[in-house]
Amino acid sequence: MHINYLALGIPFMLLIIYLEYILAKKRKLMTVFRYESTVVNLSIGIADRFFDIFCSTIFYATYYFLYEHWHFFEIGDAWYIWALLLLATDLVWYWYHRLGHKINILWAAHIVHHHSEEFNYTSAVRITVFQAFIRSAFWSVLPLIGFQPKMVIPVLMFHGVYSFFTHTRLVGKLGLLEYVFITPSLHRVHHASDEKYLDKNFGDIFVFWDKLFGTFMAEEEEPHYGIVHGLETNSFLWQHFHYYLEIAVAFQRAKNWKDKWRAAFGGPNEMNPAIRRLLERKFKVMKVSSATNLMIRKYINMQMVGCVLVLMMVMFFYSDLSFVVYLLSLAFVLVTLVVCGALLDGRNYVLVLEGLRFGLLMPWLLYMLIGSWWISICSAFAGLFTIFLFYKHFVMREMKMSLF
Structure with a gap:
C-alpha cells in the first residue's frame, strides 16, 4: 500500500x-x-x-x-x-x-x-x-x-x-x-x-x-476586496460558471464577428454587467435567505468536515483506489459542496440534492468499498431518515421551505 x-x-x-x-x-x-x-x-x-x-x-x-x-x-x-x-x-x-x-x-x-x-x-x-x-x-x-x-x-x-x-x-x-x-x-x-x-x-x-x-503599485489605504460587480449568491456552481455564461450571452448578442471575438478574447472591462443580473434572474440564483440558524450552521460545518476527511482519505490512498471509487467520492463531495451553498442561500433544490447524496451516491460508494448491498441500502435509509428529521425540525421554518 x-x-x-x-x-x-x-x-x-x-x-x-x-x-x-x-x-x-x-x-x-x-x-x-x-x-x-x-x-x-x-x-x-x-x-x-x-x-x-x-x-x-x-x-x-x-x-x-x-x-x-x-x-x-x-x-x-x-x-x-x-x-x-x-x-x-x-x-x-x-x-x-x-x-x-x-x-x-x-x-x-x-x-x-x-x-x-x-x-x-x-x-x-x-x-x-x-x-x-x-x-x-x-x-x-x-x-x-x-x-x-x-x-x-x-x-x-x-x-x-x-x-x-x-x-x-x-x-x-x-x-x-x-x-x-x-x-x-x-x-x-x-x-x-x-x-x-x-x-x-x-x-x-x-x-x-x-x-x-509598469503594473506595480504600493498599498496606500487598505483596499476593498472582491470584484467590481460582486455576486449576490453563495452558489457553488454559479461561482464557477457564471462568467462563461456571460461570455456566451455576449457572444450570442454580438452582431458581427469582430464583436464576437471581443466577447471571448476582449477585456473584462468591456463586458456588460447587466448580463450577469439578467442571468441571475433567469437561473434564479439570487439568495433567498441567509443561514443564520445555529443548527443549520452546525450542519454545514459537519458537511465541510466530512468533505475534508473524504478528501484526505482519497489523497492518502489514491494509488490503491479504483477510478470508480475516486469518481464516486468526487461526486459525493461535489454534491455536498453544492448543498452547503444552497443552504447558505436558502434554496429549495437542496432537498433534491440531499436525496441524491444519501439515496444514490452514498450507498453506491459504500458498496464499492465494502461489497455489501445490504449494508449500503440500510445506510442509505438511515441517512435519508436522519436528513428528513433534521430538515423537518431545523431547516424548514428557518428557510421557509416545504418538504412536499
Whole structure:
C-alpha cells in the first residue's frame, strides 16, 4: 500500500487558517472572516484539491513528455539552475496572471479566485480546475525550454505554498522585503476592487516584474476586496460558471464577428454587467435567505468536515483506489459542496440534492468499498431518515421551505 503523505498538507493549511482566525479575533478585526464567505472559499478549495489529485498526474506527465521529446536546450541541474528556474517560473506566472485579467476566456477561470470580499487565507484556496489547466499550459514552456521536470515540479509546489501566505490582512508592510518580494501588502492591492488598484501587482513571488512592465503599485489605504460587480449568491456552481455564461450571452448578442471575438478574447472591462443580473434572474440564483440558524450552521460545518476527511482519505490512498471509487467520492463531495451553498442561500433544490447524496451516491460508494448491498441500502435509509428529521425540525421554518 502506497501512502501519499502530501495529504498532511491539508490539516496544516487548516491549522494556519484557524490561527489566523484566532489572531484576527484577538485583535478585534471582526471583518477579516465572515461565515458565508469562509464556507464558500473552502468549498472551492476542497473541490480544486479533489480534481488536482487526478489532474496533477496529467500535468506532470505532460511536463515529462514535452521535456523528453521536444526540449530546446540542455540546461542541466546545477545549484544555480534552481535560482534561474525560480525566476523563470515567476516570469511565466506574471504573464499568465496578467493575461488572465485581460482576456475574458482566461478571466472566466481566474475570476473565481477574486470573488471573495474578505481577504484571508481561505481566499488563497479559491482555485478552480479550469485555472489549473490554463496555468499548467503556460508552465509547459519551462520543460520545452529545457528545465528538467524533476526540478520544475518542486519549484511549482513552492510557488503554491508561497502565494498562500500572501493572502492575509494581518501582516503589515515588511520594510525592505517590499522591494524584492510580493508581500501580503502588495497582494492585497492585487485583490482590490478599488479603481486605483485594479490590474496591479501580478507577480507571485518577486515584485520586479511588475516594476519592469509598469503594473506595480504600493498599498496606500487598505483596499476593498472582491470584484467590481460582486455576486449576490453563495452558489457553488454559479461561482464557477457564471462568467462563461456571460461570455456566451455576449457572444450570442454580438452582431458581427469582430464583436464576437471581443466577447471571448476582449477585456473584462468591456463586458456588460447587466448580463450577469439578467442571468441571475433567469437561473434564479439570487439568495433567498441567509443561514443564520445555529443548527443549520452546525450542519454545514459537519458537511465541510466530512468533505475534508473524504478528501484526505482519497489523497492518502489514491494509488490503491479504483477510478470508480475516486469518481464516486468526487461526486459525493461535489454534491455536498453544492448543498452547503444552497443552504447558505436558502434554496429549495437542496432537498433534491440531499436525496441524491444519501439515496444514490452514498450507498453506491459504500458498496464499492465494502461489497455489501445490504449494508449500503440500510445506510442509505438511515441517512435519508436522519436528513428528513433534521430538515423537518431545523431547516424548514428557518428557510421557509416545504418538504412536499
